[in-house]
Amino acid sequence: MITLKNADKYIESRFRRTFILKGIDLVVKEGEFVSIMGPSGSGKSTLLNIIGMLDKASAGEYYFLDEPVHKFSERKTSNLHKEYIGFVFQAYHLIDELTVYENIETPLLYRGVKSKERQSLVAEMLDKFQMVAKKDLFPDQLSGGQQQLVGVARALIGKPKLLLADEPTGNLHSEQGEEIMNLFKKLNDEGMTIIQVTHSEKNAEYGSRIVRLEDGAIVSDGK
Template sequence: MLLKLNSIYKWVNSGGQRIFLLKDINLSVEEGEFISVMGPSGSGKSTLLNVIGMLDGFDEGEYHFLDKSVHAIKEKRRAALYKEYIGFVFQAYHLIDELTVKENLEMPLLYKKYKGTERKAMVADMLDRFNIVGKKDLFPSQLSGGQQQLVGIARALIGNPKLILADEPTGNLNSQQGEEIMDLFKQLNNDGVTIIQVTHSEKNASYGSRIVNLLDGRSV
């Protein structure tokens, strides 16, 4: 078992009332799964992804990741866990504007204590794998959306994570670029990477092995 959420609740207080973002979410994910999370806007999809990715806390419930009790460990330990095992891919790319493609790719490796020569080799490997060698010294603003998203995925993958979390990964791309990105995810999943994607698209969801539907913070 890669991760397990037990009765997760997350809320905000507004005008003396609790507004639930997540309500009694139970989810088990095995290694090697490809899960699509669907639901209307405001249903809690991105919140759920952020909770799984340890970017967001929650108010009630238990979260186990690789036998670690995420709900019971300190923030520093949590940050170390997600840097070690989780890669994120966002709709808005989230690349660092002031860094070149090469430097953006190297960023996650700096947390992981790789030697300089190893980092260089891993970056070169990713540039090659994603056919972006010619773009290595460009800044994100000089790339098309599809290229930025490729760099985003390469960055998420570079540290060999066990889990990729993708939030509307094709949301800003045209249909051909989107299809290329989804085929890439399918390939990664075939190679053993566990993927959880949030998507509005039935077509993208069909790449997954199962669908989790959310409505008003609940799994339906």
């Protein structure tokens, strides 16, 4: 599903090149559940953003479902992202001016899903995450944990082929965190490919494989 070949990410200044990722070779097959781990500043979120097509590698090749993403225009990349990828962000990235209902609905609007189907899918998600009573509230009226649950619901509503999650339980209390991880495990068992960035060894164990990064490079990759 995903192949990265010798991918670098760097920031260029006048006299030097600062590498965030260096020489990344990574293959993720459809249906895998991969955890990316490593110390702060090791490049985990940057790698996730490149896989999620929110950022581009500075060098190297990226194939998604055999498509050469590194050769695509921004528009084509954006369409691919909308079609196949759900993203759970560490900092929620909810839209402040939209209600819980509207935030969850947003990916379906981008995809042009008809109104009746949208209503039914959003209702299903609100129910699943016990958010029905909060559907008309705005993000700043919710706790951090509740905002994160809305973020997860929004990522899942389009039934993505690939779910990317950046510290998905970082802002949740342990019981909520466990619920989310169990949900991810169930989705993975049903065939969804999942890649999560996590600091938690316990959360990493929900996956089938751990990729460890240090100083922008993969230092280990195994079950």
